[in-house]
Amino acid sequence: MTIATLFRDFLTDRERAPTDRELADLGLSRADFTRLITSKNGTRERMETLAARFGVTPAMIDADFGLALELAETCGHCKCANACQNAIELGVDFDTNRCPNASIYADMSPT
Template structure:
């Protein structure tokens, strides 16, 4: 329970920081205020989970994060995924996973495409 309360306060503080950002700050980041607020509301482990899943497809973090707008889209899809339990179960045994084992992941087609391009 205490962890949940702390998470709520952490999120509130992140949202306050976003609200204090100037339009120039947001422009420099290439994000709208709405996008920043969405990212501030994301659970902190979304980015970590996304990169772990990408590794199942043979992708390194720098490959996934290289195309900034694509990375932001991957984060958004991951944050709103309806397969969180399946994802957590699968990633708990990630070293034995292959792309065929994570068909539930809504980002799987994007990871497959990225892996095809990185192989060339």
């Protein structure tokens, strides 16, 4: 289950923000929650696309909830997110040197 799926399921049909206790049950702080819900659209797609360039799969990202959260927060607020998203949509390569998660993906790389 991806972080996005977890939140979508958790927040479906809610008329209020989650309580601190509910967030704690999810392993999130209020700050983490705020960063995630204010992330730019396409965060997960960007994460998976850039990770794949290093041989990292979605399952590898999701294997460590804390790491997945860190990657999502960084990607969701990245200054290069628009350029990255445009590259994905146009089907062209995006310079991984511009990705703040690239070093983590490189460390995760199975090769």
